[in-house]
Amino acid sequence: MSLRPALLAQLLSFDDEAFVALANRGLLRRAYKDLESNPPRLLEEGAEHLLLECGPYQLRFDPRGPAFAQCSCPASGVCQHILACALGLREILAEQGPPLAPGAEPEPAPDQRQALLNSLLTLPHAELLKHGGKPGYRWAWQFVMDLDLEQELHLGGEHNLTLTLGTPPLTLRYMGGPLGGMLADQRSGALEKYQVAAVLALRRMQGLELIAPVPLGGANAESSPTLREATRSRLRQGARQLLEESVAVGLAHLSQAMQQRYVTLAVWAQGADYPRLALSLRRLADQVQLLLERAAGADGQRLFDELSRCYALLQALTSAAQRGEEPARLLGQARSQYTPSTALELWGLGANAWRSASGYQGLSLVFWSPAQQVFLSCTEARPELQRGFNPLLRYRNPGPWSGLLSPGHASGRRLSLMGAQVNGDGRLSVAESVQAAVLEPLTAAQWQQLPAAADWSALLLARSAQRRSLLTPARPMNDWALLQPAAVGTVQFDSTRQILVWPLHDHQGATLWVELRYSAYTRHAIGRIEQVAGEPWIEGSQLVARVYEHAGRLIAEPLSLIRADAAPGQPLLDALHFDLAPATATPLAAVDEALDSPVQEVLLPSCHLLPEFAGWLCQQAERGVDPQVASGVDQALQQRGLTLRAAGYSAFERMAPEAGVPARLIIAHYLCLQYQHLQAAGGDIPAS
Incomplete structure (x- = not known):
């Protein structure tokens, strides 16, 4: 690509936020004023550079773009003249293209974002290694391998490509050109390793293989x-x-x-x-x-x-x-490992389509394993940038295993998988070598074998027992449950939050809230739940849902309904996200208003002593423990520990008195975090 098209493609990808990342917002405001009072003028055009004049200063642009432009003014780094010339040069170069409306910004080509993505994906490994160095590449590779792509990688941008990765998040913007031109929203002295990590994360998102760094010498897992x-x-x-x-x-x-x-x-x-x-x-x-x-x-x-x-x-x-x-x-594990299984029987519980904030969309199938007595899942996900994948249509298409007509045929039926692979988180592999045989639909007697939760307080205690320690790894499939409410209330749609809300009551009068946020993927399920809530609730009906905690209460995200009154010939499982309403559905006017009387919610306990103590500990840790004040900090720590022990937090009796004051501050803070974790999970506070 020649100089003018290469520069124009980059400049069209620069919006105001990109210019702010290149310099700062104050310089951008000055650049706009300079552009009005003294627009830049093109002095010279060479094969590899453009020379412009902005007031008394001269600026040089090359195919690498504004991030590498040079100005003759005494300012170091990117100055307001570079920004003004970049804005003016965009208009100068765009004059040869289609005319623009007065005051309108030139729009990038429709495929510019895809071109930027392809440019990063095709960078050679040697260039990444040279850009980040061996230590930087090793750090970036391990950082990406530990990254949760669905939670810690967000892809976006309109005029350019933005990647937000990691915790705390760092946003990188790419407008084209060399990798060094990728800009960060925060100043970082180690930007090169994050730039390499962004490219590796994109490749992992696309399912491409990442080249591992050269292993370090010394002792490792293969040593004696x-x-x-x-x-x-x-x-x-x-x-x-x-x-x-x-x-x-x-x-x-x-x-x-x-x-x-x-x-x-x-x-x-x-x-x-x-x-x-x-x-x-x-x-x-x-x-x-x-x-x-x-x-x-x-x-x-x-x-x-x-x-x-x-x-x-x-x-x-x-x-x-x-x-x-x-x-x-x-x-821990560097990577998730799948364990092969010769034969596995599964009961299909339904499916749902979703889109993550990181730019992924997918279809997840949920199963029950009668042999292992656990929930399992199978997910097919693709980046939104990858065309040809629609999770809603995927439900009716063949797969994900050989022998399965579609994911929809698995809902409410028994499946037999040959060569299945399951990892430690309960996720099933979608390998093509897996063979699926669809058996008969599940009967009412088989559905009754599933463990159902009918007491919300007991459900809360069971959830807290699953992860009582902060060091216990999370198990996402443990969040799934089969709910059997005694009655239901009126369904409502919160227009402010764009969330459907539906109360479920147990026999003790406690309430578990069903919530489902509106989107193109949940629109059908919301309509189906409104129909279900309009019918008289039949005792024995059950709801398959993912249960989690939010804002001090338990929330259920529905997947499927198991009908206790299914007519002969009709399936017992109603996949709310995809199935049509049965012919026997009653109108919404049949809601029993008596179920909307005030009830007791399942609220999670709280305590003010722990947050106050944790705040004091954080202040001491930020301030430091000078030897001259260590004794005073130690006395204050002991006094506060006595207050907490008197309130029933007996674990503070074992704070390693032989350890130094910094170690005891750390241990005390971890105990605070552990107690708060137990309280948030609804667990009982241990007596010892």
Whole structure:
């Protein structure tokens, strides 16, 4: 591509937010004023550069775009003249194209966003390695492998390509040109590794293989057990010492040297086959870097929370090593592994289409395994940029396994899978080698074998028992449940939040709220629920739903309805997101208004002592523990611990009195987080 088209393609992708990321909002305002009073003038055009004049200064643009433009003014970096010339040059170059309306901004070509995506996907591996360096590429590769694409990668942008990745989020904008021209919404001294990570994340999103970095030398998982444990012991001791030193110095006073120590320990932990510890240390390194840069995403509270969880993980790993154990839930996994199964019987519970904030859309099927007595799922997902995939139409098309006419044929039926593969999170692989045989529809007797929840308080206690410790990994399939309400209330649609709300009552009068946010994917389900709520509720009917906690109460997201009054020849399972209403459905006017009397909600407990104590601990950690004030902090910590123990929080009796004050602050904060986690989950506070 010649100089003019290459520059014009980039300039058309620059909107105001991109120019702000290139410089700042104040310089952009000055640039617009300069553009009105003294528009730039093209002086010279060469094969590889354009020379422009803006007032008394001359500027040079090349095919790399505005991020690499040079100005003769004394300002360092990107100045207002570069912005003014970029805005003016866009109009100059666009004059050869279609005429623009007065005051209108030229629009990029319809396929410009796809062209930007293809440009990043086709970058050679050698260029990524050169841009980030070997350490930067190694960090970026591991960062992307640990990334939850559905939760921590957001793809967007209208005129350009924006990627928001990680926690805390960092937004990168790409308008074309070399990778170094990718801009970040926050100033970062290590931008190159994030630019490489953005490209690798896009490739992983597209299902492309990522080239692993060259492994580091030294002890790793293949070393002898004695040498590996010696290495891990030194690692745990070094990490624990760094965490305590961070609190002693003060989280608000950390240095770049300490941030580099976190990075080094994270690489060491990865080599010692401690993936979960490596991920925690990388998060701490990123948080410290944000604090050093005074970035908008910096948060001392979040840093102290992550530091406390990392300290507890180190303690748990040390205790397990002393017992000669290596529990997988503490070590973690670098990547999810699927376990093959010869034969697996599944009961289809329905499906739903969805779209994530990260730009993914997909279709998820939910099953019950009668042999394992657990919920399993199978998901097909694609980026929205990938054409030809519609999750709503996918429900009626063949697959996802050989022998299955469509996902719709699995709902309400028994399936037999040969060669199925299941990972630890209860997700089924969609490998083509899996063979599916559709058996007869499920009978009423078989549906009654599923464990149903009819008491919302018992459901809350069961959920809290599943994850009582902060160190217990989350199991998404444990959120699914079969609900059997005694009665239902009137369905309503909250127009402010765009959410359907439907109360379910148990025999004790407690309420569990069904909520479903409106979208193109849930529109059919919302209409079906309004029809179901308009019918008299039949005792014994059940609802398949995902149950979670939000704003202090339990919420259920419905998937399917199991009808207790299904007519002969009609299926018992009503897939709310796809099935049509049965012919026996009654109009909405048949709602029983008596069910809308005030009832008791299942609310989650709260306490003001823990947040106050956690806030005080965070203040001390940010301030630091100077040796001259350590005794005073220790006395205050003991006094506050006595107050909490008197209130029933007896775990504060075991705060390791032999440890130093920084370590005790960390332990106390972790106990606060653990208690708050138990209370939020509705669990009983342990007595000891």
